[in-house]
Amino acid sequence: MARATIIGSGPNGLAAAVALARSGYEVRVLEASDTIGGGVRTAENTLPGFLHDICAAVHPAALSSPFFQAFGLAERIEWILPEISYAHPLDGGRAGIAWRDIERTAAGLGVDERAWLALLRPLSSHVEGVVDFTGNQMLRIPRDPLTALRFALRMLDQGTPLARRSLRTDEAAGLMSGVLAHANTPMPSLAGAAAGLLLAAQAHAGGWMYPRGGAQRIADSMVADIEAHGGTVESGAHVTDLGTLDWGDPARGDLLLLNTSPRLTLTHPDIPAGYARAISGYRYGPAAAKVDFALDGPIPWANADVAQAPTVHVGGSAAEVWESENAVARGRISDRPYVLTVQPSVFDPTRAPEGKAVLWTYIHVPQNSDLDATELITRQVERFAPGFRDLILAHHSVPASHREAINPSEIGGDILGGAFTIPQALRRPVLGTAPWRTPMRGVYLASASTPPGPGVNGMAGWHAARTALKDAGRPASLGDLFG
Numbered sequence: 001m002a003r004a005t006i007i008g009s010g011p012n013g014l015a016a017a018v019a020l021a022r023s024g025y026e027v028r029v030l031e032a033s034d035t036i037g038g039g040v041r042t043a044e045n046t047l048p049g050f051l052h053d054i055c056a057a058v059h060p061a062a063l064s065s066p067f068f069q070a071f072g073l074a075e076r077i078e079w080i081l082p083e084i085s086y087a088h089p090l091d092g093g094r095a096g097i098a099w100r101d102i103e104r105t106a107a108g109l110g111v112d113e114r115a116w117l118a119l120l121r122p123l124s125s126h127v128e129g130v131v132d133f134t135g136n137q138m139l140r141i142p143r144d145p146l147t148a149l150r151f152a153l154r155m156l157d158q159g160t161p162l163a164r165r166s167l168r169t170d171e172a173a174g175l176m177s178g179v180l181a182h183a184n185t186p187m188p189s190l191a192g193a194a195a196g197l198l199l200a201a202q203a204h205a206g207g208w209m210y211p212r213g214g215a216q217r218i219a220d221s222m223v224a225d226i227e228a229h230g231g232t233v234e235s236g237a238h239v240t241d242l243g244t245l246d247w248g249d250p251a252r253g254d255l256l257l258l259n260t261s262p263r264l265t266l267t268h269p270d271i272p273a274g275y276a277r278a279i280s281g282y283r284y285g286p287a288a289a290k291v292d293f294a295l296d297g298p299i300p301w302a303n304a305d306v307a308q309a310p311t312v313h314v315g316g317s318a319a320e321v322w323e324s325e326n327a328v329a330r331g332r333i334s335d336r337p338y339v340l341t342v343q344p345s346v347f348d349p350t351r352a353p354e355g356k357a358v359l360w361t362y363i364h365v366p367q368n369s370d371l372d373a374t375e376l377i378t379r380q381v382e383r384f385a386p387g388f389r390d391l392i393l394a395h396h397s398v399p400a401s402h403r404e405a406i407n408p409s410e411i412g413g414d415i416l417g418g419a420f421t422i423p424q425a426l427r428r429p430v431l432g433t434a435p436w437r438t439p440m441r442g443v444y445l446a447s448a449s450t451p452p453g454p455g456v457n458g459m460a461g462w463h464a465a466r467t468a469l470k471d472a473g474r475p476a477s478l479g480d481l482f483g
Helices: 011-022 066-071 102-107 110-124 127-134 145-158 170-183 190-203 216-228 262-267 273-280 318-329 374-384 400-406 422-426 459-471 478-482
Strands: 003-007 026-030 084-089 095-099 232-234 255-258 287-295 311-314 339-342 357-365 392-398 443-445
Touching: 003 011, 011 026, 011 066, 011 216, 011 255, 011 459, 011 478, 066 459, 066 478, 084 170, 084 190, 095 102, 095 170, 102 110, 110 127, 110 145, 110 170, 110 190, 127 145, 127 190, 145 190, 170 190, 170 311, 170 318, 190 422, 216 232, 255 262, 255 459, 262 273, 262 443, 287 400, 311 374, 318 357, 339 374, 357 374, 374 392, 392 400, 443 459
Parallel strands: 003 026, 003 255, 026 232, 084 311, 255 443
Antiparallel strands: 084 095, 287 357, 287 392, 311 339, 339 357
């Protein structure tokens, strides 16, 4: 039986392992950390009984992902699907609220009602076409060309200075700036617009859901499937040099898939010089400084609807969000940063002891920043939720400079697998119709540094496994594996 070795147990590595185990390979997954899951881990890192997601917390792409749809992730674990996808508090107790119901959202935006519907309804009502266009590498004809064209036009609208004039109310402009800022790019930018519009479309289509009990549930469900098909997952196995790794014999069909930074390929003894130059030139972007809070009760948001939104973008006006993100791009940190927050215990009582709550937060910072963001984040949340500071029982801070030790793929604290720019969307990490394939026989990349990029969707892992199977003369579709 041919062997497949996967380095890294993040959702992409596990997706590749699931696909290859179901295709008859003897699969072995090697994980550097002591716990499995990569970007989908959950742990008690403040106080006993408070469960915090280590990396990703809310998963807009999970259930719209073709891989996870075929895998049946919706049925394997319990999901929480809130009525509010995300919220954006403003001073004076005001807020923009992105309900799953796009009509309800638009109705709360005053004079921007028609503009919001015109911007997002064509995308949310054809979200499969958006996912197809953005969820694969771009060097191909999209299956839904009309939706792809609509998406591209809206990228131009929101990714250029025209965006300042497209939405007139503070609520609508705040909602859009908050979702575009996920991309950790200068604002405005076409790449940021692409990422944000996908997220906004998903907010009004399937919604922004998260697993009851924490992100670890995703990894656990995939590991169970791998083990059911004869595979193994080993933690505490840190691979730093491919030249010392016994991964089998590529001449007999053995495979090596890397759910890691592409830089690990530089340690392969047979790497061609041209490919090594391309990998060395692949750029990493700004980073994230994360803080988890254990709280003595729910956050006292000044706006009641914000209290019912698991995801809250804390940053003030759209102008403030732009200023914060552009400061990071210039190597600085704003005194009033954009804070991405998730309050999972709003609808998931398993995440904290009775009457208590957890809060997951991060801000964008320059690469390798040593900043402890606790005070900056506390002040920003307190601004829109007076009394928040008094609820803090404990906190756990991870500066950007420490993130690589937790997840070796996060170079310099970059949680997106590489700078999110249009050139690097096309060249991720190399330009080609199958960027998951490397020039080394039997070696493939299966991480967020390959298309479609960041997000808990398993698609990079599936693309890598599918490419490997095709090269091995054993082509398979998702229907073949899960039908």
